[in-house]
Structures are given as structure tokens and as C-alpha cells.
Amino acid sequence: MAGVISHHELEYHSQRYAVIIILALSLIVFLGPLILRVADGSPITPGGESYTLLHDADILLSGSSTDTVPFQRSVPSPYAILLAFMALFGVPWLLPPLLAIAVVMISYLLLTATYGQRSMALFAAVALIISPLMSVLATWHAPLLLCSLLVLGAIAIGRFAPAFIAAAILTHPVGGSLAAMAFIAYAAYRKEWVRSAVIAGSSTAIAIVTILLFGTRPFHELVFASWSPDIIFELGMPTGVSVFLLILACYGIMVDFTGRRIAWFSVLIALMLGSMAFPSLLIALTVIIALLVGHAVHRLLVVEWRLSMLQESLLILIGCIALFLVITTMRERLADDPDAALSRTLITLRNTERDGAILTDPQDAPFVRHFSGRKPALETNDHSDIFLSRDAVRAYAFMESSDVAYVVITDAMRDDLLLEGEDGILFLLQHSGRFVPIASPGGASVWYFIQLERDG
Amino acid sequence: MEETKQSAGTGDAVVDGRRAYQGYLALAILMIIIFAVRMSVVEQTPYLRSDSYLAVRSVEHIQETGAPLRDDPLSVTGHARIGNPVHEYGLALLTAMTPVAYKVLPNLIMALLLIPVYLITRRLSGSSFVAFIAALLTGTGPVLFARSMNSVSPVPLALLLILIIIALLHDIERHIFPLIFCAIALAFTHPLIFVLSLSLLIMMLLLRVEGYGVDDRLGELFFFTLLLSLWFYVLVFKNALFEFGIGTLWRNVPGAYLASVFGDISLLSMLYGLGIITFLFGTFGMYHALFERPHREAYVVMGPVFAIAVLIVLRLIPIDLGITVITPFLAIMAAYGLMVSVHYIRRTKAAWSIYPLAAMLAVFFTFSALLPALSNANGELARAPSSDQVASYERLRDLTDQHAVVLTTMEEAAAVQYFSGRTTLTDDDLLPVHNSAAVMRDIDAVYTARFALSVAGKSGEMGFTHILFSEDAARRYGRDRLLIDDAACIEVSDLHRGSLLYAIRCEEAS
Missing domain, CATH: 3.40.50.12610 (Rossmann fold)
Structure with a gap:
């Protein structure tokens, strides 16, 4: 049964326009808030953590080994080095949007290669772009995004996975270590013992070096300091997951993963619980939700509902929800400190x-x-x-x-x-x-x- | 032979038709009686329940300006109102024709509830008499009877829409347009749409567990209503959700006051609120339909019962609202349970006892449902301001200037705002209140203060200029005046029959 559009037609359009759509939407959603902030007279980059990293980058650029405004961290993070490089060209604010676009594009290419459905990958990429967490990561300076890019690199180029994971740990110790654990578990599941051992060994070594270099500040985040169940964006958590995307993801599991529903629901619940303990996992949760949303929207378009009138209304509603998310996150970024x-x-x-x-x-x-x-x-x-x-x-x-x-x-x-x-x-x-x-x-x-x- | 069979068939149809006609006639009479009794009770006071006056002001604001009341000058802490204005627009339209609509509309809708209840039960049991019993139990449910009797609330309309949707679910194909219309109307009327979504989910689970096929269209309807209602309510309550998070579900009522606002759940409160017969036979009917003789139609009714029970236990819904919504569904199952019991007794040697038992049940029903329903109705009337209170509010307006800020109890604040036109510190709409816990604590502190200095301090901190000590405050705090020591800077005026107004002039004195 054909739905609103046939699968082949959808694939044809996706093949032609997917990259353009992703780039255009990314530019609007990621650069839009920055332009609005400038128009409002606020500093272009929002977020407290951004300015800590900018301060580190300033110190690197000034060539001074001592911090004129003393702070606990004595060695800059790899992200700060990259930031200092961007600052050389006078565009440090461009780093988060560039990294975000790279993450979205690599995710799209990986999904296309894995599932062979460009349209599904396109919808997943769109869901990733409009997700609240991405709105923060694409405007604030945050090492987590660079870490995510490196983890995606590890997935894309399996041969260099240990190197990518090591770099990810160096960039964001918590996120990188969690990704390393996931890689080790996956390699063990696939019975790739040598690979598993290499990743484990290199990750441990890099983690130790990171602790020695960076001192206690980044590492204390590893400790399970406080359990925070607030991971829903609509309930006031700016970096949380949207309840709408979560519901669409559940629908995606129900309609497109017959026989593997329990496994997928388990992954979703485990990541949600994990995100409550380690906020760095929210990026993994966001990516998984985006993937499932891609499946859900693809199915909604190509499979006919018995109540076809509701199906069309629902697609319009999903468009409204996407618009709501984009506008709300833009307003949030506009209201972010500093003003x-x-x-x-x-x-x-x-x-x-x-x-x-x-x-x-x-x-x-x-x-x-x-x-x-x-x-x-x-x-x-x-x-x-x-x-x-x-x-x-x-x-x-x-x-x-x-x-x-x-x-x-x-x-x-x-x-x-x-x-x-x-x-x-x-x-x-x-x-x-x-x-x-x-x-x-x-x-x-x-x-x-x-x-x-x-x-x- | 053929002719005899045909004439017998025609005879049965005539008897069925006559029974159906008698059933509808009885239902119509019952509805008229319920409506008349409700109206006769509410006509005892010309005023609405105190908390309704906030909605009334919003309705009047719509009639004057075309926009709902969003920037309210009559509340210091709650000036940025948040809420769903759809119901208020409907009321603005109807009350523009006649203000009597405030009183007639909720009671008329509550009487109309009996129609879908009757139809659902008749489909479930196949008996007009059993359907009539379900309608009777619904109409006389102690909490449901008193609920919204004298207040402006979208709950009756939302409940009617839920019942219509449940009644139409047996043939989705045929009723698709009314179903979609009712679902959309419900989504825009009241957050009870989430109860319907949860009910549909539980319904589908029950049907699947029992091996009945689940109609795809049920899932499609569930998914659509869920996403639509969620989107609408996130849009409406966005500011509150972003500020108070999950506390918005509890209307920003501070934890310490939750029990007083949402009510405490206990078996006794459930028995009293639902009526003992409804509760016991309803539970039995559900047990029978779940474990003894699975019944597809019964699962459709049990979905909302389980959904509301979960919400009541998790305190996601105020207990009186929960009981109001659960009553019709439990009444349907109670009537079904009664029918099963009667069938069982008929098959035993004690078949002769049916009529005496029915008579005893009728007497028991009178004491366990009718009398509590009337008593609750009187309680509901007591929540409307008395003529003396209204006179004191009007006197308050004469004694204060328009910049005065009056501290009142939360319960009567909306009525004070409406009748006196004066600003109050806060009212029972806590969603716009930034620090509701501190505000509620400070109000208690002022009413129980013993020293004028501390009252003056709070006045400076919170920004009120007057304190109203009325019947309501006397009831709540168990005293007939503030206990503060005599202070030259606090001037007391007698408003009307014991209602006092304290004017704080300490700053001027100093």
C-alpha cells in the first residue's frame, strides 16, 4: 500500500536534494541564533563554558605560560587548541556550527551506508539538526561535539578506531571513555578480541595521560556526582531530549522494528537512565532518537494508514512540531547568557x-x-x-x-x-x-x- | 408454520422496540430529574464558586477586548496568566446571550453525560434496564453530582466528549468523523485528553493480552490524539513548563500544600466519593470481565478506569477530578456486575431473594449515594461567597484606593478581585507565581502572626497594603481576627458582619 508518497519517489528526491536540504537547514538552525544574538547586541557566542574555553584559547594565543587571571586548569584541552586556531582567523564563533554540520553530515552518510535508505537518513539528519541538544552544541563551545565527531570517525573508519577513540578521550574524558566502553563491548560481542584489546589498552593509557595532564577538574565529572532525572527539554532542561522526538522514536520502534522491539526499547531506556547519571550520554541518546525518528517519518510517508485523513494531519502536525522546536531553541539561545x-x-x-x-x-x-x-x-x-x-x-x-x-x-x-x-x-x-x-x-x-x- | 414464525419474529421486534422506547423515556425522565435537582440546588445562591471568578473575569475580558486575560493587573504574583483559553472563548459566546449560561451549562452537560453512559451499557449488557441503572449510578455519584455544579469549568464538557468517544469506538469505520471531531475538540478543551490517550493505550494492551485483534485504527487514533494534545499543551503551558518543569503538572503547588489541594487518597475517600454500590459492584464487574468471562466491550470501558486509577495513585490528577472522571465508567461496570450477580442468583435456589435484595439495595443506595451526593452539593454551595462576604468585598472597594494590594486567603482571592476590583497579593492560580512556596508560607505567617512588627515586615517584603480577615480566613485559621498586638500603625476597619480589614500604615508612621 502506498502512503502519501511511494518509497522509490522518496528515494529519488532524497538522492537529489538530501545534502542541500541538510546544509540549508543546518545553516538556518545553527547560524540563525548567532545572527540574532548579534542583531540583539549580545556577544555572538552564548554559554558560560564557552567563555572558559575562549579564555584558555586566549592564553594559548598570547603565548603566555602563566594565566593572568588564575584558574584551576593549567593545560588547555584539545578543543581549546582548535579554538585558538580558529581565533587566529578571527572566527572562533564559527567552530561549533562547523563541527555540528560535520557531525550531521557524517551521521547522514553513515546511516545511508548502513540502511541503504537515503530518505530515512535524511529525516534522521533533520531530527538531529532540530534536536535541542544540537542547538546548544552548535552554538556553545563544548568539547563534547568534537568528541562526538571523533567517535563518528571511529565508526566510519574502523581501522583507525583506537586512534579516534584515544583522541575522543583526550577531548572529553567522560564522553570518550563511555564511547570506548561501547566500542569494547561491541568488539567483544562480535568476538573481535584483538580489536577489543587494542581499544581497551589505548583507551586506558590515554585516560591515564589525560588525568595526569588535566588534573582533577575534567576527571571529577566522571564521578557519579548527582543523579538528575531532568532530561526532557520541554520540562525545562535546555540540553535534554524533546518529548515529541521521543514519542516519534517510540513509534519508529513500533512500526519499523518488528521482532526487535524489546531490544530497541531496552537501548532507549538504558540510554535514558545512563543520561541521568552521565549527561554526556545525551548526545548518544539524541543520535539514537534521531535515527528512530527517521524510521518513523519514513514509514509515515510511505505506508498508508487506514485513517488516511489522520495520516495527512499528523504529517502537518509533525511539521508544526519541528517548527516549534526550531523557534523555541532559537529563542533559548537568544536568551542565553551573556547578554x-x-x-x-x-x-x-x-x-x-x-x-x-x-x-x-x-x-x-x-x-x-x-x-x-x-x-x-x-x-x-x-x-x-x-x-x-x-x-x-x-x-x-x-x-x-x-x-x-x-x-x-x-x-x-x-x-x-x-x-x-x-x-x-x-x-x-x-x-x-x-x-x-x-x-x-x-x-x-x-x-x-x-x-x-x-x-x- | 412459516407464517407463525414470521409473526413471532415481528412480535419480538415490537416488544424490543417498546422496551427500547421505555428505556429512552426512563433515561429522559432521569436526566430531567437530575438536571432539575442540580439547578434547584445552585439556584440557592446567586453567586458562583469563589475560584470561578478568575475564569469569569477572563470571559468578560474576552467579551470586552476579544483577547483572554493574560496580563492581569489584579494579582501581584500572578499577573502573567497562563492557560488554555478555548473553553473561555466558548463561554464568552454563550454568556453574551445570557449570563444564566454560567449556571445552566455545566449542569446541563452533566445531565447529558447519562446518554453515552446509557448507550455504552446497553451495548455491553444488551439490557435497557441495566443501562438505566448505570445512568442512575452515574447521575447520583456523590462527587460527580456535586462537581462543577456551581463553577465555571471545562471538566463536564471534557468528560462528555470522553464518554462520546468511548461510546463510538465500537464501530470506528462508521463513526470516524465524529470520533476525530470529538478527539480534536477534547484536545482543545481540557488536559483530560491525556486520560483518553492513556485509556486507549491500556485498552489496546488489554485487548492484545486477551488475544483479541487490535484494530489498527485505534492505534492511529491514539497516536494522533497523543501528539496533537501534547503539542497543544506544550504550546499553551510552555513558559510554565520551562520554569517549573514537572511541577507544572501539579499546577506549581508547593509540596507541603499538595495534599490540601490534590486531596489524600484512601479507600474510605474512594468509597465515599464513588458511592459504595458503584465501587463494590464496579470492582466485581471488572473482575468478572477480566477473569471469569472475557468481554471485549468491557475492556473498552475498563481502559479509562485503569488509566484514571494510575493517575490518582501517582497524584497526577486531583482526587476529586479523578473520582469525577472514573465514576461513569465504574458505574457502567457496576451495572454490569449487578446484572451478572442477578443472573447468578437466578440460577440458585435463592432466586426468590432477588426482590427483597433489590429493595435492600435501593435503601442502601439512598443512604450511600443519594444523601452523600446532596451533602456534597451543599458543600459545593458553601464554597460560593455568601451575601455577607460579597457585601464586605464591596465595602472593601469603598474603603481602599485603587492602588491598594490586599492580602487574602488563596481560596477567596478570585472573588475579592472580582467584586472589589482590588489587587490581591495572589490567588489560587499558582502557575504564574515565581516562588509559590514562599508566597504560601508567608500568607500563613501573616495570618498567624502575633506581632505587628512582623506583619509590617512582611508587608514591606511582599508589597501588600491591606489584610482582609473574612469568614473564609476565620474558618481556615480557627480564629475571628488577627492575633497581632495593638499597633498604632495598623488600622482595623469592620467591613461587614465580622469581616475585618487591616490597613498597614507602619511605613507612613515611621
């Missing part, structure tokens, strides 16, 4: 005379380091109760010990971190006489803190 107000304020503070740290929201620490070139007084939430403190003596003692020169208060801090009304640090800023307000070009408020020893 124009914060970046302008921090850039202004780069050129002020007084040395010293900046006290602001700990989440903004990477932005402080990147834009102002100063040290953030708070990097974690450990001492963020200082904002709520009504004890002036304790607040001053903390600020003096942290060598605070400026206090920056953003609108987001007023909503989430500070007391309503004029209490806590807001009261001290206005009434204690130890703070001098400074005109700021951005929307954030800035105060200069008078240190008794330093300023007399």
Missing part, C-alpha cells in the same frame, strides 16, 4: 584603573574573566549567601579578603539571588558609605568598593 548589558559593563571595567576582583553572580564568573580580564570573587555558590547577608562586618571582611574592587548587580541577580526590596547587599550598597556607584553603559549596576587598607 548585551553584562558584556558591555564588564568590558568597561577592563579599562578602569583600580586592580582587584569583581563580585557578581558566580554563574557569570567565566564572563567576568573573559570580558573584564579580572578575577571573579565568587566562582561557586559556596559563598553566595554573602548577597543575602545583613551582617556588614562579615560582608566587608569577605570582600577585603577577596580583594574586591567592583560589585556588579544584574537584573537576573535581582530576580534570583538577591532579597526583594532593599535588603541584604542591596541595602549595604546604598546606605553603608563603603560603595561608590559608577556610571555603566550597560544595564547592570556597578559599585566601586572602598577597601580601608588600600584606599585609606
Whole structure:
């Protein structure tokens, strides 16, 4: 029974237009948010982690072996090296979209080679492009995307799998190690013992080198620190999986994997549970879901439903859902930190005379380091109760010990971190006489803190 | 011989036709009685349930501007309203003709529920009398009877649509257009569409487990309604979902207050809410259809029962809403269970006891269903503001300026906003509230405060200028006034028959 379109017709169109469609959609979805951010006046690249890596890249480019704004990490990650290379051409922001397009294209080619159905691979690639996680990875600087590309390389060129996996571990220790385990398990399942041993040996060696080189910071992510069941995008997890794509994936299993349904559902559930423990697995979950969505949409198009009217309505609905996902993720990226107000304020503070740290929201620490070139007084939430403190003596003692020169208060801090009304640090800023307000070009408020020893 | 057979066949058809006619007549009379009783109860007050006034304001806003109430100036914490406006648009249309629609519509729809219940049961049992019993048990279910009697809610319409869909499922081919229409209408009316989706899934599982073939069209309908409703509700509640995550399902009610809003589930509450006969015979009917004599039609009815039971146990649905939705389906199974019991007794030597047992059951039904239903209806009436309360709200409007922010109990806040036109700190719509736990805790703290200073402090923090202490607050906090010490900066005014208004003037005094 033919559905909305015949299989052969679909394959014919896919063969002609698939690559163009994937590239065009990737450019719109991945570059769209960056263009909108520029139009909005915000820094082009969103995300806190992005600015930590940009800071690492800056240090590499400056050729300095010592960090002017001290930070725990002393050796840059391979991603930061690649980022520094892109920065040489003045386009560091282009790295995530390029890597994302590469990941999508390689996934498409791999699926086409594996299943022999270009149309299915095309729909899977489209599902991957519009997935919320990809929207984040394609705009933020994140080593996970490079790691994914290397893992895909390992799948595509099996002979060099150990080398690719080793590089993946070096790039993202958690993601690379999990991929190595998956490769070892697969090789063992195929009874390829030599291959399995080579991957295991090289992975272990690289993991040890990584720990020695990078210290504890990347490695502590390996530890099962906190179980987070929030992996659904529509329930407020920006890097989660979309519930719509998940339902379509379940439909894909039901209609296209007769006899292997339990195995596929088991893989899906295992990856979902794994993602709750190791967020790096979300990329694997996203790719598997995209593959299943590809199957689902392909079947929806080529097999006729008994209620054909519902079938056509459903295809329109799926189009609406795709549009919803693209618009929502774009809006999310547009709203990501840092915004124009914060970046302008921090850039202004780069050129002020007084040395010293900046006290602001700990989440903004990477932005402080990147834009102002100063040290953030708070990097974690450990001492963020200082904002709520009504004890002036304790607040001053903390600020003096942290060598605070400026206090920056953003609108987001007023909503989430500070007391309503004029209490806590807001009261001290206005009434204690130890703070001098400074005109700021951005929307954030800035105060200069008078240190008794330093300023007399 | 042939002629005799033919005339006998015609005679049977005449008898069947007469029985069917009598059944429909009895159903019509029952519906009229149920509707009349419900209307006579709600006519005892000219007002609606307090929490309905939020919807009423939204309906009036639609009538005035054409848009639903989204930026509400009368709530400090809940000014950015989130919700599905489709039902409110329908109401705006109907109430524009006559405001009586607020009272008539839910009660009329609740009476109409009996038609699909009757039809489903008649198909299941083949008996008009059994179908009538199911309609009777549905119409007099203690919680269902009182539910939405005096409030503006899309639940009756959603429940009617669910029942129509279930009634049409026996012949999908023939009823495809009404089915799709009802599914789409339900998706846009109330999140109960998810109950239908879950019901269809359970239905398909039951049919497959029992070896019945599952119609592909059932799966197609399930998949379509699921995706459509999910998309629609994610669009409508997107902001709340992104901010509160899964807490949106609990309407952003803080954990400590969940039990008071969603209700506590217990066997006793289920027995009381459903009616003992409905509960016991319904359970027996389901057991019989599952294990004794598998019955395909019964699985269609059991799907929603299991679906709602799961949602009630997981507290994904308020218990009174759960009981309301489960009542018609359990009533159908109860009528089926009663029929099975009667057939069984007829085959025993105690066949003579059927009539005495029926009489006893009727008496028991009166005490276990009819009286609790009327009692619940009175309880529902008590949730509407009294004339004294409305008079005090109107006096409040006279005593305060239009910039006043009044702290009230959450339950009566919507009525205060409507009748006084004054802004309240919050109301029972917690979805737009950023820090609902803190707001609810602070309201309790103000009503139970002993020192004027702490009340003044909260006033500065939360931004209210007045406190209303009404009958509702007296009932909730078990006192007749605030316990704060005498403070020069808090001025007390008697609004109307014991309702007090505290004006906070501490800042001005200092």
C-alpha cells in the first residue's frame, strides 16, 4: 500500500536534494541564533563554558605560560587548541556550527551506508539538526561535539578506531571513555578480541595521560556526582531530549522494528537512565532518537494508514512540531547568557584603573574573566549567601579578603539571588558609605568598593 | 408454520422496540430529574464558586477586548496568566446571550453525560434496564453530582466528549468523523485528553493480552490524539513548563500544600466519593470481565478506569477530578456486575431473594449515594461567597484606593478581585507565581502572626497594603481576627458582619 508518497519517489528526491536540504537547514538552525544574538547586541557566542574555553584559547594565543587571571586548569584541552586556531582567523564563533554540520553530515552518510535508505537518513539528519541538544552544541563551545565527531570517525573508519577513540578521550574524558566502553563491548560481542584489546589498552593509557595532564577538574565529572532525572527539554532542561522526538522514536520502534522491539526499547531506556547519571550520554541518546525518528517519518510517508485523513494531519502536525522546536531553541539561545548589558559593563571595567576582583553572580564568573580580564570573587555558590547577608562586618571582611574592587548587580541577580526590596547587599550598597556607584553603559549596576587598607 | 414464525419474529421486534422506547423515556425522565435537582440546588445562591471568578473575569475580558486575560493587573504574583483559553472563548459566546449560561451549562452537560453512559451499557449488557441503572449510578455519584455544579469549568464538557468517544469506538469505520471531531475538540478543551490517550493505550494492551485483534485504527487514533494534545499543551503551558518543569503538572503547588489541594487518597475517600454500590459492584464487574468471562466491550470501558486509577495513585490528577472522571465508567461496570450477580442468583435456589435484595439495595443506595451526593452539593454551595462576604468585598472597594494590594486567603482571592476590583497579593492560580512556596508560607505567617512588627515586615517584603480577615480566613485559621498586638500603625476597619480589614500604615508612621 502506498502512503502519501511511494518509497522509490522518496528515494529519488532524497538522492537529489538530501545534502542541500541538510546544509540549508543546518545553516538556518545553527547560524540563525548567532545572527540574532548579534542583531540583539549580545556577544555572538552564548554559554558560560564557552567563555572558559575562549579564555584558555586566549592564553594559548598570547603565548603566555602563566594565566593572568588564575584558574584551576593549567593545560588547555584539545578543543581549546582548535579554538585558538580558529581565533587566529578571527572566527572562533564559527567552530561549533562547523563541527555540528560535520557531525550531521557524517551521521547522514553513515546511516545511508548502513540502511541503504537515503530518505530515512535524511529525516534522521533533520531530527538531529532540530534536536535541542544540537542547538546548544552548535552554538556553545563544548568539547563534547568534537568528541562526538571523533567517535563518528571511529565508526566510519574502523581501522583507525583506537586512534579516534584515544583522541575522543583526550577531548572529553567522560564522553570518550563511555564511547570506548561501547566500542569494547561491541568488539567483544562480535568476538573481535584483538580489536577489543587494542581499544581497551589505548583507551586506558590515554585516560591515564589525560588525568595526569588535566588534573582533577575534567576527571571529577566522571564521578557519579548527582543523579538528575531532568532530561526532557520541554520540562525545562535546555540540553535534554524533546518529548515529541521521543514519542516519534517510540513509534519508529513500533512500526519499523518488528521482532526487535524489546531490544530497541531496552537501548532507549538504558540510554535514558545512563543520561541521568552521565549527561554526556545525551548526545548518544539524541543520535539514537534521531535515527528512530527517521524510521518513523519514513514509514509515515510511505505506508498508508487506514485513517488516511489522520495520516495527512499528523504529517502537518509533525511539521508544526519541528517548527516549534526550531523557534523555541532559537529563542533559548537568544536568551542565553551573556547578554548585551553584562558584556558591555564588564568590558568597561577592563579599562578602569583600580586592580582587584569583581563580585557578581558566580554563574557569570567565566564572563567576568573573559570580558573584564579580572578575577571573579565568587566562582561557586559556596559563598553566595554573602548577597543575602545583613551582617556588614562579615560582608566587608569577605570582600577585603577577596580583594574586591567592583560589585556588579544584574537584573537576573535581582530576580534570583538577591532579597526583594532593599535588603541584604542591596541595602549595604546604598546606605553603608563603603560603595561608590559608577556610571555603566550597560544595564547592570556597578559599585566601586572602598577597601580601608588600600584606599585609606 | 412459516407464517407463525414470521409473526413471532415481528412480535419480538415490537416488544424490543417498546422496551427500547421505555428505556429512552426512563433515561429522559432521569436526566430531567437530575438536571432539575442540580439547578434547584445552585439556584440557592446567586453567586458562583469563589475560584470561578478568575475564569469569569477572563470571559468578560474576552467579551470586552476579544483577547483572554493574560496580563492581569489584579494579582501581584500572578499577573502573567497562563492557560488554555478555548473553553473561555466558548463561554464568552454563550454568556453574551445570557449570563444564566454560567449556571445552566455545566449542569446541563452533566445531565447529558447519562446518554453515552446509557448507550455504552446497553451495548455491553444488551439490557435497557441495566443501562438505566448505570445512568442512575452515574447521575447520583456523590462527587460527580456535586462537581462543577456551581463553577465555571471545562471538566463536564471534557468528560462528555470522553464518554462520546468511548461510546463510538465500537464501530470506528462508521463513526470516524465524529470520533476525530470529538478527539480534536477534547484536545482543545481540557488536559483530560491525556486520560483518553492513556485509556486507549491500556485498552489496546488489554485487548492484545486477551488475544483479541487490535484494530489498527485505534492505534492511529491514539497516536494522533497523543501528539496533537501534547503539542497543544506544550504550546499553551510552555513558559510554565520551562520554569517549573514537572511541577507544572501539579499546577506549581508547593509540596507541603499538595495534599490540601490534590486531596489524600484512601479507600474510605474512594468509597465515599464513588458511592459504595458503584465501587463494590464496579470492582466485581471488572473482575468478572477480566477473569471469569472475557468481554471485549468491557475492556473498552475498563481502559479509562485503569488509566484514571494510575493517575490518582501517582497524584497526577486531583482526587476529586479523578473520582469525577472514573465514576461513569465504574458505574457502567457496576451495572454490569449487578446484572451478572442477578443472573447468578437466578440460577440458585435463592432466586426468590432477588426482590427483597433489590429493595435492600435501593435503601442502601439512598443512604450511600443519594444523601452523600446532596451533602456534597451543599458543600459545593458553601464554597460560593455568601451575601455577607460579597457585601464586605464591596465595602472593601469603598474603603481602599485603587492602588491598594490586599492580602487574602488563596481560596477567596478570585472573588475579592472580582467584586472589589482590588489587587490581591495572589490567588489560587499558582502557575504564574515565581516562588509559590514562599508566597504560601508567608500568607500563613501573616495570618498567624502575633506581632505587628512582623506583619509590617512582611508587608514591606511582599508589597501588600491591606489584610482582609473574612469568614473564609476565620474558618481556615480557627480564629475571628488577627492575633497581632495593638499597633498604632495598623488600622482595623469592620467591613461587614465580622469581616475585618487591616490597613498597614507602619511605613507612613515611621
